[in-house]
Amino acid sequence: MYHRFSDPTSLKAQCTYLKHHYELLSMLELSECLRSGRPFPPNAVVITIDDGYRDFLKIAFPIFSTYSIRVTVFLVTDFLDRKLWLWPDVVKYAFGHTPYTAAEVDIPNGRRLSLPLDSSTLRLQAARVTIEEAKTLTNQDRLFLLECLMERLQVKLPREIPEHCQPLRWDEVRSLAQSGVEFxxxxxxxxxLSRLSDNQELSNEIVGSKKRIEEQLNAPVLHFCYPNGRAADISDSAVATVRAADFRTAVTTEHGLNLKSSNRFLLRRIGVEPNLPDLYFRQCVAGFRV
Ligand SMILES: [Zn+2]
Known part of the structure; x- marks a missing residue:
């Protein structure tokens, strides 16, 4: 599981290693194995990319394509429709652009964070702490926190999403799909999903995003990815909604390998980044690192 890309050289090195030592499957091939009960090929790996940032097109796709690696990109559809920024980027932007050198932030769960902001490292750290607190809140409280944060830090978001936080455009998604990328x-x-208040909201998030991509690609969307993706983030009703929506698989961020007997709606993944040290990356892919 990748998210962001900045360094083509290290991604190339990772692809060379993977091609040499692993059997690279697409999500579709994996789902066929899970559905038919056919064994996975030895050392099978599937590459997935979360969120739909535009750095995939510019940096990663040309490399995956050179290595003939079929990858799956999971899209946040209101982000692609440019109706919103991904919310952790809002928090990072707010702390990065506030005129203050320290701030107290009230979290709707009753906690108050005292955050020094007099260096870029401290600002990033403040954003990280606030993001982690926000993840524990109900959806409504998280949205309220974001609103209060902007006011508290005296920051206004620009109309255009900044270059490094931009999503893919739909025409790019269509052309990538034609080149073999699965979405x-x-x-x-x-x-x-576990922080949403009712099934209507669940269905809107899950089925709504599926329909939006299908509308754009004119093809069925078969795979789902749970936001944040830890066990505590995935309610039983979220899994039931994914099953009922005709997805073939769903992936989590619970760390680990998958077996033929794994629940295809709760697949495990291993998080990696292009700039991991070589040995560490190799250990991650082999399942030796948590
Ligand atoms: Zn995500």
Whole structure:
């Protein structure tokens, strides 16, 4: 599981290693194995990319394509429709652009964070702490926190999403699909599904994102990715909604390998980044690192 790309050289090295030592499957091939009960090929790996940032097109796709690696990209559809920024980027932007050198932030769960902001490292750290607190909140409280944060830090978001936080455009998604990239749904707004208040909201996020991509690609969307993706983020009703929506698989961020007997709606993944040290990357892919 990748998210962002900045360094083509290290991604190339990772692809060379994977091609040499692993059997690279697409999500579709994996889902066929899971459905038919056919064994996975030895050392099978599937590459997935979450969220739908535009750096995939510019940096990663040309490399995956050179290596003939079929990848699956999970899209947050309101992000692609440019109705919203991915919410952790809003928090990072707010702390990065506030005129203050320290701030107290009230979290709707009653906690108050005292955050020093007099260096870029401290600002990033403040954003990270606030993002982690926000993940524990109900969806409504998280949206309220974001609103209060902007006011508290005296920051206004620019109309255009900044270059490094931009999503793919739909015409780019269509042309990538024609070049063999598979696209999956990753909700409309990247809300954590266990923090939603009712089934209507669940269906809107899950089915709504599937339909939006299908409308754009004119092809069925078969794979789903749970936002944040830890066990606590995935309610039973979220899994039931994914099953009922005719997805073939759904992936989590629970760390680990998958077996033929794995639940195809709760597949495990291993998080990696292009800039991991070589040995560490190799250990991650082999399942030796948590
Ligand atoms: Zn995501």
């Amino acid at each position: 999956g749904a990753h909700t409309k707004t990247h809300s954590i």
